[in-house]
Structures are given as C-alpha cells and as structure tokens.
Amino acid sequence: MPANIYIVDDDESVCRALKTLLMTYDFEVKTFNSAQAFFDSVSNNEPGCLLLDIHMPGIDGWETQRRILDSGSKRHVIFISAEKKDDATARAIKVGAVGFLQKPVNGQSLVDLINLASKN
Amino acid sequence: MKKKIIVRLPKKIKKPLLKKATRLNLEETIRQQSDELISRSGQLKQGAVREKQGAAREKLGADREKLGADREKLGADREKIAEEQILIQTKAMESASDGIFIIDARRHNFLIIYANLSFQTITGYTKKEIIGQNYFLIYGPAADLRVIDEIKQTISRGESFHGEMLNFRKNGDKFWSLLRIAPVRDKKGNITHYVGIQTDTTLMKQRNFEIEEQREELLHVTRVGKLAEFVSSLAHEISQPLTAILSYAQAAQRMLKDREPQVQEILGYIVNDDQRAAEVIRRLRYLLKKTKPAFELLDINIIINDTVSLIMPQILAKGKIIKFELEKNLPLVNGDRIQLQQVILNLISNSLEAMEVDPGSHELIIRTTRKDNNTVMVQVKDTGCGIPEENMKKLFTHFFTSKPDGLGMGLSISRSIVEAHGGHLEAVNNPDRGATFYFSLPINMQNES
Numbered sequence: 365m366p367a368n369i370y371i372v373d374d375d376e377s378v379c380r381a382l383k384t385l386l387m388t389y390d391f392e393v394k395t396f397n398s399a400q401a402f403f404d405s406v407s408n409n410e411p412g413c414l415l416l417d418i419h420m421p422g423i424d425g426w427e428t429q430r431r432i433l434d435s436g437s438k439r440h441v442i443f444i445s446a447e448k449k450d451d452a453t454a455r456a457i458k459v460g461a462v463g464f465l466q467k468p469v470n471g472q473s474l475v476d477l478i479n480l481a482s483k484n
Numbered sequence: 485m486k487k488k489i490i491v492r493l494p495k496k497i498k499k500p501l502l503k504k505a506t507r508l509n510l511e512e513t514i515r516q517q518s519d520e521l522i523s524r525s526g527q528l529k530q531g532a533v534r535e536k537q538g539a540a541r542e543k544l545g546a547d548r549e550k551l552g553a554d555r556e557k558l559g560a561d562r563e564k565i566a567e568e569q570i571l572i573q574t575k576a577m578e579s580a581s582d583g584i585f586i587i588d589a590r591r592h593n594f595l596i597i598y599a600n601l602s603f604q605t606i607t608g609y610t611k612k613e614i615i616g617q618n619y620f621l622i623y624g625p626a627a628d629l630r631v632i633d634e635i636k637q638t639i640s641r642g643e644s645f646h647g648e649m650l651n652f653r654k655n656g657d658k659f660w661s662l663l664r665i666a667p668v669r670d671k672k673g674n675i676t677h678y679v680g681i682q683t684d685t686t687l688m689k690q691r692n693f694e695i696e697e698q699r700e701e702l703l704h705v706t707r708v709g710k711l712a713e714f715v716s717s718l719a720h721e722i723s724q725p726l727t728a729i730l731s732y733a734q735a736a737q738r739m740l741k742d743r744e745p746q747v748q749e750i751l752g753y754i755v756n757d758d759q760r761a762a763e764v765i766r767r768l769r770y771l772l773k774k775t776k777p778a779f780e781l782l783d784i785n786i787i788i789n790d791t792v793s794l795i796m797p798q799i800l801a802k803g804k805i806i807k808f809e810l811e812k813n814l815p816l817v818n819g820d821r822i823q824l825q826q827v828i829l830n831l832i833s834n835s836l837e838a839m840e841v842d843p844g845s846h847e848l849i850i851r852t853t854r855k856d857n858n859t860v861m862v863q864v865k866d867t868g869c870g871i872p873e874e875n876m877k878k879l880f881t882h883f884f885t886s887k888p889d890g891l892g893m894g895l896s897i898s899r900s901i902v903e904a905h906g907g908h909l910e911a912v913n914n915p916d917r918g919a920t921f922y923f924s925l926p927i928n929m930q931n932e933s
Binding site: 375377378380381382384385387388389419444446447448466467468469470471472 | 716719720723724725726727728729730731732734735738739758759762766769
C-alpha cells in the first residue's frame, strides 16, 4: 500500500517536479502552494507524510508544524529548504519532524527519509 | 551818569532873611555840597558794583580752576581707561587659544614684533626666538614654498589671506595650521603691520579622519551586509529551479531505467551539473555567512548621536535640519552597535532622499521614548514625500525599491536586524506630510532594577 505524500511549497515548479519524481517511486502525491491550502483540504487525521518548505509567505514551515502538533496530529513531517542553517536538522527534530533536507533535494535521500518515517 | 541838580531856596526865606548875594552864595554852596553828595553816592554805588564784579570774577576764576582740575582728572581717567584697555587686550591676546602674531609691514623681511603665548606653544619656539624673526622662517624648511609665496603675495597686495597649510614645530613635528593674516593700516591707508591668527587644526583633522574612517567602516559593513542578504535571496531564488531540475532529471532517470542509454547519460550530466550549481551557491552562502552579532549593553541615545555625526555632512550638504527629541535616562538595550547604527543610518538616508525632491521640506526628527516597561521606541520622522499606499505592504520585502538606483535591500535588512534584536520595525505616513519609521527594542531586564 503506497503511502500518501503531501508537498507544501510556494514554488509551483518545485511542487510539480518533486511530485513527478516521487510518483516514479509509486507514492500518491498531492501538492499545495500554501500551508493554508493544505489545512483547508487535508484534515489532520488523514494519513500521509508531509514535505514542508520553510520559507513561505503567510504561514511558514515552522508555524505549520506547530499547528499540526497543537492539533494532536501524529503526521510525519520532513522540512525542505534552500537555506540550511547550522542547527536546521536539530531544530527540525526538536519540533517533532522526521528530518531536514536542503534543496536541491536528492531523490534517493528523500525517499529513504520518507521510508524511514513510515516505518516508525 | 551825573545829573545837573538845580537848587532853589524857598522865596519866604529869600527876601526877608538873606541878601541876594548871600542867597546866591548859599545856593551855590548847597549845590556844590549836593553835587559832592551825589557824586559820592554814585561812587559808593559803583564801588558796590565793582565789589560784586570782583566777587563774580573770583568765582569765575575758582570755577575755571575747578574745571581745569576736572579736566586734568578726566585726562588722567581717560589715560587710566586706555591703559586698562590695552592691558585687557594684551591679556586677552595672551590668553587666546589661537596663535596671534603681528608682523612689521614697513620692513621687507616680515619681522615678527609680537607673538602671543599660544603662538609659542603651537610653534614650539620661545618668545626670544620669535620676536625679530622672519615670520616665514618659523614655518620650517620643509613647508610648502608655493603656499608661502601665495601668502606673501596676497598680503603684499593688501588683501587678507585665509588658508590651511602644513607647518612644522621647532622639534620638526608636523602640524596643520589654519591661517588668517590681515593688513593693518594707518590713517592715510598705508599698511603698517600684518596681524595674523593661526589655529592648530591637527586634532580636528584627526577627528575628521576618524569620523571618515568610521563612516567607511560602516558603509563597508552595510555593503557586505547588503551583499550577504542579496546573495542569500539570490541563492534562495536559484535553489528553487535547481530543485525542480534535479527532481525532473532524477524522475526521468527512473522512468527510463535500463532504456535509452544516451538519454540516461545526458540525464546523468544534468544531475551532476545541477548539484555543481547547488554546491557553488552553498559555498557562496558560507563565504558571506553573517558574523554573529556582537551583543552588548547599549544606550540607544548614544548610538543615535554617534550615527548622526557620521551622516551630518550629508544632512548639512542637502540643507536639511535634524532635530533630536531624545528621552533622558532611557534604560539600556542589548544589541549589536554596528547593526543598530546601520538601521538608523538607513532610516535617516531614506528620509533625506524622501525630502530631497521638495526644497520646502527640510526637517527631520529623531525621537526616542520609553514605550512601556519592556520597550524603548526609536522614531525617525521626516517631512518628505511620504509613502504611496500601494507601496506600504511591499516596503520591507527584498528587492522592493522606489528609487531608480536602489537595490531594495535597505529596509528589508533593517527589519531583519531589528527582529534579530527582538523588536519590530514599522512605517506610517504622517497626518500632515512625510512618513515616520519607528522601531522598538526590548529593554535589558537584568540592568533594570
């Protein structure tokens, strides 16, 4: 049973490309250009791993993760961002995410992390 | 003066008692006696007048004498006042912190006939060495001959010289001298002397140099900051398509698994080059990584004063006025001095540019206040063109600018600096004219007791 993947990134091209890549791994992928659009169409208890961009207008990645945690949802979240601060991975794990990947994301590393998340 | 007196005896005693001759004699005698009497009384009167006149003369004499004495006293007083004045003037000249000297203009070799104490201090020569010396020899052999020549020519024409030049003290030390020499003329208009004032501007020059250096340093930091921020934004924007390209290429690689070896090879190159580009950006970002801000306890009013002194020449050059309304005894804030200076500098230069178009607007106000228990507020209020409503939202975003040669980084960097300090930077249009930019900074609580 292939896992659901949600991608939230304000860059449409990134969404489309990651979706194309992940579909070759047989994932079910849905993309959203903002966290608000994601919250509006996917309820917190619907299963699926979330690939979450950090720097976005409106609700940013960190805030999105906080809201997910606050709702009591156990959704697996992987942060992806072009900018990598020294403590990005540590901070991601600290706020309950599976991990952090810097853009451009290597396909295999991404899939490995998704698989790791769904095993846990 | 003497009246002829007619004497007539009464007829009664004339006839019976006296003979005509006797009567006549008597009449004559009386007349003579009366005459004598009258003349004596006249003499008596004249004596009184003379006496009066004498007294008046005496008084006049005394008065004259008194006047003379007064005049003498006045003369003495005047002399005394003049002496005092000369004394005060000499003392004042001796006490002046500028070097003052007088040159005899009637001789050809510019002999110094007076030099005050400061002149001796500045040049390092004693009074003995200066008086009677050629003024221009005091400059030292290394002084610029062209300037000396220009001074000589200017004052010889009877004009005043005003200029700055490098001089040398007795011990050979260089010093900058701001020099003013003016001719002194007698009643006929002939130049008799030259009077000169020279100010040692070495320290002032040094201070200006330091200010200039600080400004350069700040500009450099600002430029590096702008560049870092610029590169960071650029890197972010380029990373997005690189992410997409890599994902597309890797997706295609998987789709073509074991097929189309030539296309596979090409996709491999795309992936490699994409990762190479990503690596370049990563390295660039690393190079321009912002050094950690150096936080220390700061008095925001001092920061403002320091910053304004850096930009003061520009403010004056543009004919604008800057007003300070700084609240006294503000609590200290925890911050990075250079970064906060950068924010204030940015807000002031924006305001100056907003006021540049309109010569009628020239007032800029910097205000600090204690906003509440935990915050101080800094406001930069201008009387410029204000901010069009449609620009308000974009004001603090990267690359947004209303200036033809702007980068659109100043306000966005300023906001990120203020936010890194735990504060907020906002803007609002004033009800009358211009705009106000204001930012808050949290007060250092450990310091506040």
